[in-house]
Amino acid sequence: MKGIVFSEFNEMVEETFGDEMLDDLLDENADKLSSGGAYTAVGTYDHNELVTLVVALSDKTDIPVPTLVKTFGLHLASVFSTKFSSFFEECADTFSFLKKIDNHIHVEVYKLYPDAELPKFSFEILNENSMNLIYESTRQFADLAEGLIEGTAKYYQEDIQIEKEDVSSESHQKVIFTITRR
Template sequence: MKGIIFSEFLELVEDTFGLEVCQKMLDDSCDEGVYTAVGTYDHKDLVKLIVSLSKLTNISIEDLQQVYGKSVFLTLYNSMPSLEGKSSNTFDFIKQVESYIHLEVKKLYAQASPPEFVFISNTESEMVMDYISARCFSNVCFGLIQGCAEHFNENIDIHMQAIQQDGSQVRFTLLKV
């Protein structure tokens, strides 16, 4: 997992909960908190940080992942200037993630294993897709979709349904309201 994901998470924690909580979270996770944006790190380290933050704040792990996903969307979007103007709405952008962004990530980083989106159906008002990832970050994906919809100024209801019990495959149904 790229370091930008970690550094953005640490920034969110510090901005939202303060430096003391951020440091306590790092200490409790035995994590030095040093990440470079282009470095590659084990996703399990992020899981440890989220679990620790959940214990410190009494906010569910799922809610923390969704808030993080929503907050990091613009950073990730702005890191891809080649996508500017290629999508005019949430559904178009999500399709670009699978058909363009994930392919480019694999080209740049041979060992990368980004999540996979399998599109089940897509109309003007509804998109149904499966999120498939061994990392099981479907709640981060949920937040990213929220951030995307906000960016495109759209009101979208998002429903998640686990297809695999371990969370490695989750079906998202997105409805434009």
């Protein structure tokens, strides 16, 4: 997983829980992290390190892991909307942006970072105000996707409702998000 994800996770911890929480989190878990907890934006690290950090943060804050991962997705959407603003500017609304993740946005991300590990997204338009976005990955980051979807709607100032159906198998996480514009 790319360093930008880790540096933004650390940023979110610092902003939300303070410098001391971030220092403690990295110090206390250094032996479980193969990188030792030193992340640079250009590096690439095992995605399980993010899982280790989220689980440890959940223990320290008593906030459930899924809530923390989703909140991180919201933070990441806000970061992407400034760092990769052109992707947002070229779309008029949440649905047109989400439709382009797999065949445009993540394709460009992959050109930028050829070792990126990206999920697969497909979609189905149900009617004018609802669509299904189907997340598939060998990693378990559907909650991150949910936060990113919410963050995208926030960017476009649209009120959406998200329903989830988990159709995962053992080796493969697959979640169908039904997104409805209100």
